[in-house]
Amino acid sequence: MLPLAILSLGLAGLYAVVTFVNLSIFRAPKRDPAARLPAISVLLPARDEARNIGPALDAVLANRDVDLEVIVLDDGSTDGTDRIVSERAAADPRIRLLRGDDLPKGWAGKQYACDRLGRAARNEILFFVDADVRIAPDCLSRMAGHLEARDLDLLSGFPRQRTETLAEKLTIPKIFVLLLGYLPLPFARTSDNPGFAAGCGQMMMVRRAAYERAGGHEAIRFTMHDGLLLPRLLRTSGARTDLIDATPLATCRMYETWDEIWSGFGKNAAEGMAKPVALPVWTLLLGGGHVLPYLLVPLSILTGNGLAFLVSLAALVLVFSARLATAIKVRQSLISVLLHPVGICIVLAIQWNALVGAGRGRRSWRGRSYDAG
Structure with missing residues (x-):
């Protein structure tokens, strides 16, 4: 024994x-009021997100001190997601709606949606965010300010994960256990090794030039784990990436039931x-x-x-x-x-x-x- x-x-x-x-260096970025921030394209892939899309748009549009556009790609929803976005777009010129088409062979649905969103964006900073994420009013300004101040090409972070059921409380927090317990952040931030790059697919901010140079989502079109592969792809191309504490900047409720947890974690496992x-x-x-x-x-x-x-x-x-x-x-x-x-x-x-x-x-x-x- x-x-x-x-x-x-x-x-x-x-x-x-x-x-x-x-934990000693895992922090959220601070806002520099004097910083000049670039315009941001907020890109939202949505498939059957009628329950989430309205609150998600409200949270994005509540962001202060940034020039932004919001593009939502409705990926074949059957629950009225497109109708909600269309009504919101008619009332706010910052919102645009794209409609999905047939998924090409060899593509995962989210990656194809993000690829189309990236091509449609007008600004130099792209912010990919899931519909179940609620960003804080200072999220975009703080992330963009950090991106500029540190001369980064990609910045990502895990939102605070809301857990309400026992199933969620048992499993969802393990994301942070793995991240903070086994990824040495001091080394990850100084190494050029793509193997030490990491991110969260729920929210990622990236410079368009670096994104396109690396091949964008088309280069990882097969994956269901863009939070891992997109930062590695960019770092392989010579880009600088970082992972921050995004819990003060956003919240997310990933899954709610045992079935969702099992299939959700299982789809990325391989x-x-x-x-x-x-x-x-x-x-x-x-x-x-x-x-x-x-x-x-x-x-x-x-x-x-x-x-x-x-x-x-x-x-x-x-x-x-x-x-x-x-x-x-x-x-x-x-x-x-x-x-x-x-x-x-x-x-x-x-x-x-x-x-x-x-x-x-x-x-x-x-x-x-x-x-x-």
Whole structure:
């Protein structure tokens, strides 16, 4: 038991060290009132978003101190999304509506919509944002100011994730656990290696020139994980990218039910963790560092192994303190912290299910199906 306790301590220590280092520099950009900001094209792909599109547009149009246009591409909605946007466009000349056409072979739906939006945009700064994201009134000015001040080509960040059901609280917060616990931000910001580039597909701001030079969404037309691949694509072309704390700038409710969570995380898995070489490593890191300490502490008490108890307790304290610090930083529920190992097991189950199912059948998302492999 002692060797397992030592292993768990090492893995928990790795997670805790990276987390606390990242938290020390993971900040939202400040607004410089004197900064001259470029005009921004806000680009919204929408497929059956009648419930979201109105509030999303309200949030965008409430942004201050920026010159903007808003383009919505209705991607074959059947719930009246296009009607809502059309009515809003008639009342506000800043809004334009594009209508989707047949999806070309080899394209994922969102990437084709974003490609068309990028081509239709008139401004030099493009802001891709999902319809379920609600940006704050100073979001665009703060992000554009940071983009200009740091001479960046792409800037992204994860909004604060709203979680209301137990299913959401168990799983959604793990996005920040993986980001802040295993991506060394100091190195990611100084390295030219595309492998250290990361972003969030829910909201990304990019310079048109760098976007077009890299090939835009057409170069990643096959993917369902644009938040990962678009920053890597740009960095490969020599562009500068960064990832910020966007929790003060926007909110999002990603998924609401178990089915949505399972299919939503599963659709991206094959392009992220769920690879034959990577997933066993992730299982060791997450299972050994986040679940094992919670098992070894009571087990060592039952068996009377005092040294194993002390070592595994130290591991538990490390992982719990880092997890709690993350929750405080990005405003997550206490339940997500207390049930953290349960959530880790669920996330790993989703990833292993995706890996085992890779190459068999097809993935489905938003009424469309795609090759599983």
